[in-house]
Amino acid sequence: MARLNSPEDLEKLRQEVLSRNDPKRPCISICAGTGCIACGAAGVVSAFEEDLRRQGLGDKADVKRTGCHGFCEQGPAVVVHPDGVFYARVKPEDVPEIVSRTIKEKKVVERLLYVDPATGQRVVHESEIQFFEKQKRLVLGSNSRIDPGSIEDYLAVGGYSALVKVLRTMSPEKVISDIKESGLRGRSGSGFPAGRKWEACRNAEGETKYVICNCHEGDPGAFVDRMMMEANPHLVLEGMIIGAYSMAAHDGYIFVGGEFPLTVENVGIAIRQAEEHGLLGQNILGSGFDFTVRLSIDGGSYVCGESTALMASMDGRVGEPIRKYDHATERGLRARPTVLNNLQTWANVPLIINQGVERYRSIGTSGSKGTKVFSLTGAVVNTGMVEVPMGATLKEIVFDIGGGVRGGGKFKALQVGGPLGGFVPENQLNLKVDFDELGKAGLSMGPSLVVMDENACIVDTVKYFVTFLSDESCGKCTPCREVFRQILKVLNRISGGRGREGDIELLKELSDVQRDATLCALGQGAPSPIDSALAHFRDEFEAHIGEKRCPAGVCRGLSAAGPR
């Protein structure tokens, strides 16, 4: 591929790609994100390739191996374009039928269609499935049309047009003022205004500046970062290039956990392709702007999601948080001005530039703009990756998009924000997806939403989170390390039927010290699950301690009915 030397070259290539794509030509898009691969998607891909060849249709239809479409519950998911026919849970042995019926005869294979559990009706098109219908998929919408290994697929959906617009018509200052006005806030959960961060970095002294994309996700139940990066890496790269241009940064890093092999592979391919096309490297699209992106792969330590630990790890030091008195935008990675944003934040940048600030601002609440992607898991009918406009209620996510509790069970709680988040009981499901509203409720806008039904024990779940954190904490700070040690003892006691009078008070007291006195956000956030569990489900703790009974029948050694 020849290097693109100007925005015009890129638009020419886009036209070429589009003219080669016959919109009427069938394209079988198979979700091959990590989730669907685990359900056998790779076998489905090769079955399609073989069967098309066998039926002599090899040149009549395309097979596209894409990243995550989002509907993990029904994976491997297959969408046959141009009509958008959606087949659920496709197995290799279903493939010949799809090829002969849908590709050859343009008919639908009824038995493989998704059945709406509420109505019992079969649904033909992806867009009519309630799971998708109720979402607002600005960031995820293109996933089913993109082979993450193909930059041309990204160009075909309008990719890199925001970069073209920036380089042609926007000054760095204008980019920053647009991002500021857009109201874009950090998607990692902190909700810090992205534009302000960028501006501080731009204004900081020093020639060398860094931008970092945090694609390091460790919350149990969260799979947003890896799936988004796996499915559409160029979207993130484009956002990073635009950001770097606005801050005059020339070096970028993507920090990703080594435990996500497909993410590492796909983003590596995307970087190489962008370099070959002149979208990364020296003199990007002939603009005179230089920017390179490198991968920084870490060992998968949870605490490395904390920014000082992340930067220490990137620099080859032990990934432990440190107390700093300068902002990263002044002294960050290698003591240079640095902007660290989550990959969801970067992925929103091209949208803002393309749509314009006004349109972007029209989505969301007064304080939180745009959309938010969550992984929805647990005891829910539709497990998957969902994108909702800010302001959507948790109830809408769980019941309208998620389809409610699996197996018709009774809803108990929604776990929001992972080990540093909390439990939302049914009477609070009207909480909106909004940085400030969730923050006020003691929750964080983390990537994971886990639905819990009556079969889940809150004590056991809290114990699980504390066990996780006591292992993932770096352990250097006394109140973090030692409070985990003691709380774990108390929780083991309670769940083992040896709980004592005063244990609840002890949990609270220790949690308070941990929250107030620890060094970093891990220790400060760790009491959140305990706090919210005690606020909403204190009776469960009391049943374990006072009646030696686990109401959900989960804790080993205790029964739901209590001792005989």
Next chain:
Amino acid sequence: MGIVTLTIDNREVKAEEGMTVLEAARGAGIEIPTLCWHEKLKPYTVCRICVVDVDARGWTSLDTACSRPVKEGLVVRTRSAKIDRIRKTILELLLAHAPDSPKLREYASEYGADRDRFEKDPSFCIDCGLCVRYCAEVKKKNAVGFVDRGIRREICFVPEVALRECNGCKECFPLCPTSYLQAAFVLVQALTAPAQPEKP
């Protein structure tokens, strides 16, 4: 270096720019407890016993005195119900590991910490990292380091380095607030150079 004026416990204190709140306080005779701090070492901010209340232009927060740089107009309180509660709990948590540490017992009587509050778990080490950092920062030998993380974090000597360096040094021993570092070292020495077992 300029001189700044700050308030510590309602007293006006003058300090050189670049000093920490801890240094300024001690210079003025105001005692703040520390466990992981040492004058020759960079602030480590992990024992958290030196937390103080800091008010910077109306912005109040708890911070470690050992790391917080002094600033003109800073208002610091070294004692409060909350600070004392934190110190007491930290001491109780550490006394479970090193119940006979003279330093911990001295602070425990000051803050009313109950030595027997938590079940004893005598590891002797309280992970203050004085030995580790002294060896790295002052001696530049790295004979001792931390291994593992979370609640399993502990100090560990690197046998090859320890065998070569430690016998002639031992400067980290007196730094140990629990007086048990030697045990760890002797243990490693015993493991790396075990005496020949007697034949039966």
